[in-house]
Structure formats: C-alpha cells, structure tokens
Amino acid sequence: MAKQDASDFPAGDIVFMDRGDGNTALLHLHGATLISWKCRGLENLFVSTKSVFDNKKAIRGGVPIAFPNFGPWPLGPQHGFARIKRWTVDVPPTKDANGDVLAVVSLEDDDETRGMWDYKFKLVYTLVLSEKSLKSTLVIHNTDTKSLGFTTLLHTYFRVSDISTATVAGLEGLKYNDKLTGGQDVAETRDLVTVDKNYDRVYKDAPNVTVLSSGPEPARKIEMKTFNFPDVVVWNPWDVKAREMADFGDEEYKEMLCIEAGKVVTPVTLTAGAQFECSHTFTSML
Numbered sequence: 001m002a003k004q005d006a007s008d009f010p011a012g013d014i015v016f017m018d019r020g021d022g023n024t025a026l027l028h029l030h031g032a033t034l035i036s037w038k039c040r041g042l043e044n045l046f047v048s049t050k051s052v053f054d055n056k057k058a059i060r061g062g063v064p065i066a067f068p069n070f071g072p073w074p075l076g077p078q079h080g081f082a083r084i085k086r087w088t089v090d091v092p093p094t095k096d097a098n099g100d101v102l103a104v105v106s107l108e109d110d111d112e113t114r115g116m117w118d119y120k121f122k123l124v125y126t127l128v129l130s131e132k133s134l135k136s137t138l139v140i141h142n143t144d145t146k147s148l149g150f151t152t153l154l155h156t157y158f159r160v161s162d163i164s165t166a167t168v169a170g171l172e173g174l175k176y177n178d179k180l181t182g183g184q185d186v187a188e189t190r191d192l193v194t195v196d197k198n199y200d201r202v203y204k205d206a207p208n209v210t211v212l213s214s215g216p217e218p219a220r221k222i223e224m225k226t227f228n229f230p231d232v233v234v235w236n237p238w239d240v241k242a243r244e245m246a247d248f249g250d251e252e253y254k255e256m257l258c259i260e261a262g263k264v265v266t267p268v269t270l271t272a273g274a275q276f277e278c279s280h281t282f283t284s285m286l
C-alpha cells in the first residue's frame with residue numbers, strides 16, 4: 001500500500017487538512033509534497049508503493065515542487081532543491097466559517113541552498129481545501145539584494161484507475177516539445193490526449209484549464225485550473241522506464257499520469273524584493 005494516510009507518518013512530518021466530510025489533503029513537510037487529496041473519500045493522487053520516505057530522497061508521487069529549476073540542473077539535483085528540503089509550518093490547518101481549511105508552509109534559503117544557488121529567497125506555499133477542490137498557491141519572494149532567475153513547476157501525479165481510459169482535454173492546438181525525441185516543436189491535433197507509451201512532453205502557452213478524465217471504476221474527472229503557469233508537462237514513464245526506477249513499481253505506470261503545471265520554458269527573473277505568484281486548483285467535476 002502506498003503511504004498516503006496521516007497515520008502512516010509521525011505527526012511532526014505532516015500537515016493534515018480535514019473538512020470532516022470526506023474531503024482531505026495531506027502534505028509531507030519533506031519537500032512540501034502534497035501526498036493525498038481525497039474528494040468524498042476518493043484518492044485522486046498517486047504515490048508509489050516503492051516511494052522512499054527517508055526525508056532525503058524526493059517523494060515519488062503526489063505533488064513535488066520543482067524549484068529553482070525544472071529538469072537537469074548543473075548547480076544541483078534534478079528539479080532543484082525545494083522537493084528535498086524540510087519546509088516549515090507557518091499556519092497549521094485552520095478552518096474558516098465555510099468549513100474550508102487553510103494551511104501555509106514555507107522554505108527559506110540556508111547554507112545548503114546558497115551553496116548550490118547563491119540567492120536569498122522565501123517560498124510560501126498556501127493550500128486551501130474546499131468541498132470539491134484544492135487550491136495550491138506558490139509565492140516566490142526574492143529576499144536578496146540582487147536579481148534572481150528560476151523555473152518552477154508543480155509536478156502532479158494524478159491517480160487514474162486505468163491509463164488506457166485516461167484522457168486529457170485542453171491541449172488541442174498547442175505546440176509541444178517532445179523531450180524524448182527533442183527537435184522541433186509539434187502541434188497537438190487531438191482534442192483528447194491519450195497516453196499509450198512513454199510520454200515526456202512540454203506543452204507551451206497552454207490555456208489555464210485542463211481536464212483529466214479516467215474511469216470507469218472509479219471514475220474521475222478533475223479540472224486543473226492554473227494561474228501564471230503557461231506550460232503543461234505530460235509525463236508517464238511507461239513499462240521500460242518504470243522498471244529502471246527503483247522507487248516506482250513495474251506496473252504502476254498503469255495507475256498514474258503526471259500533468260504538471262509549470263513556468264519552465266521561459267525562466268522568471270525577479271528583481272530584489274520582487275515576488276512571483278503561481279497556482280493550480282484541482283476541482284473534482286463528478
């Protein structure tokens with residue numbers, strides 16, 4: 001079983017958000033990785049049964065945060081350090097008058113991050129759990145006296161009942177770069193994107209809504225609405241790559257699809273004192 005329940009972890013490692021009506025979210029402070037979002041009791045995120053929870057390695061599943069770099073990085077680990085640093089709780093889960101639950105975690109530069117990337121920064125990650133949705137907002141503050149540049153992405157692993165039934169709407173007409181073949185961008189002609197092999201595609205200038213559907217048992221239809229995330233990465237390792245990954249089950253590619261909202265094609269430059277806000281909101285449409 002994948003570890004996605006609050007009872008699987010020491011209380012100090014997690015932030016558990018519970019509306020009390022079957023809508024819950026669970027964040028692990030290692031990487032501020034969201035590892036569960038349940039809507040009316042149904043888990044919508046994939047976490048590998050092989051994921052290592054040693055507070056060192058990135059968690060394989062949920063929503064790891066790529067920052068300050070998406071992809072291979074000459075200055076440090078792939079996808080940057082945010083997903084392997086311990087974050088701090090700024091606001092523990094707090095219910096508002098509607099029953100919605102808010103929590104805030106953050107990460108600031110330290111000796112280790114400055115050793116790789118010599119900038120002062122603060123990341124503030126705010127989660128708001130509503131009846132059928134979860135909004136995740138990342139604000140990147142440049143707390144330094146010089147400009148900094150970064151790419152960032154929320155690397156969502158959605159759970160699907162069967163990859164052969166999964167479709168992604170909202171990408172038609174976009175240009176994408178296939179990271180597996182490289183070369184020229186290609187136009188997506190399908191109104192519903194399906195995945196039947198190793199996929200690693202960066203869709204550019206995407207509209208701010210994609211919809212993932214899968215089913216039938218259990219059926220899921222999840223809208224992902226984004227703000228300041230112009231790029232969408234669609235990734236599934238498929239069988240051969242799955243076998244090469246130590247922290248991913250050989251057959252688990254059938255149960256997941258990554259749809260990752262990012263600002264990765266053109267980096268953001270932040271002048272001293274400036275900030276950049278980006279977010280995605282998942283909503284269950286069923």
Ligand SMILES: O=P(O)(O)OC[C@H]1O[C@H](O)[C@H](O)[C@@H](O)[C@@H]1O
Pocket residue numbers: 058078079179200201233234235258260
């Ligand atoms: O294995 P990881 O470092 O977590 O990366 C997993 C995947 O992340 C993204 O989807 C990239 O586009 C892929 O190229 C990469 O393989």
